[in-house]
Amino acid sequence: MIVALSGGIGGAKLALGLSHVLPPDELLVVANTGDDFEHLGLSISPDIDTLTYALAGLDNQELGWGRRDETWSFMETLASIGGETWFRLGDRDLALHVERTRRLRAGETLTAITADIVRRFGIGPRILPMSDDPVRTRIRSDEGWLDFQHWFVRDQTRPPVRGIDFAGAASARPNPVLIDALRARPRAVVICPSNPFISIEPILAVPGLREAIAACGAPVIAVSPIIAGQAVKGPTARMFEQAGIAPSAAAVAARYAGLLTHFVMEPEDDATGIAAQVIRAPTLMRSLEDKVALARAVLAAA
């Protein structure tokens, strides 16, 4: 079993590559649920959905988020009657949130609902929430605490980050399926090229998970989301700067200190000070071939 820890966009690219080179029952993708939120009465799980759409081949390549072949009647109508429109929900995407919300209210776990939806989309590997208990990332800016999606989508990551909190993490139970997978000694734990601060660290904040990964006896292999000091997309590099750290691949590796055995990074980037075996590989994933090649490099390390 390969256990892959993932956020949304960056993580899903490597997860897709891994899904092409591994038998379906040998890949377990663990999704960050710190981005989850309740909006318009719906339970929305952005990273689970990004992974689901990517692995099903249904991701919207033009927008870079959401579903392919999307229509927007719901959003247009909502705007016309004065509803909140800062978080855009396409019509097809909406059906997923409505159904997940109904099933959560009926008492099913997020794990069970996600497993069923993943199967119905024809996806082989499992996608697993890090926990079935709510964990909510919050961002402290100069004006106080912001709910994650208010900062990320509504305010477009503009307010400088002065602090990050994972509300609920201290009392969240790690997903038992993940704990069992780690106890069974996976072939490797892969930390996908996701934002360390808001995609991977919420997963590691669930009590017991960091320890279970460290104790599982498998190689722990992270892929850098920072290339030549810059993020491919999103606020990762800026978040390092705001934390007083120069953004670099080595700075990413330092976030995972004590956990990593291997670190995959660009051939040209500086590896000084990285306390893990460094593997040089092209890490920019534009095409499916890039994703598959990077997945193979990760598995070769494993």
Ligand code: GDP
């Ligand atoms: P989010 O939850 O949607 O923000 O997604 P992630 O945290 O999984 O992904 C954001 C990170 O992915 C950013 O730090 C990007 O630099 C990184 N990323 C996106 N595309 C690529 C890529 O092709 N290669 C690498 N190495 N990193 C990428």
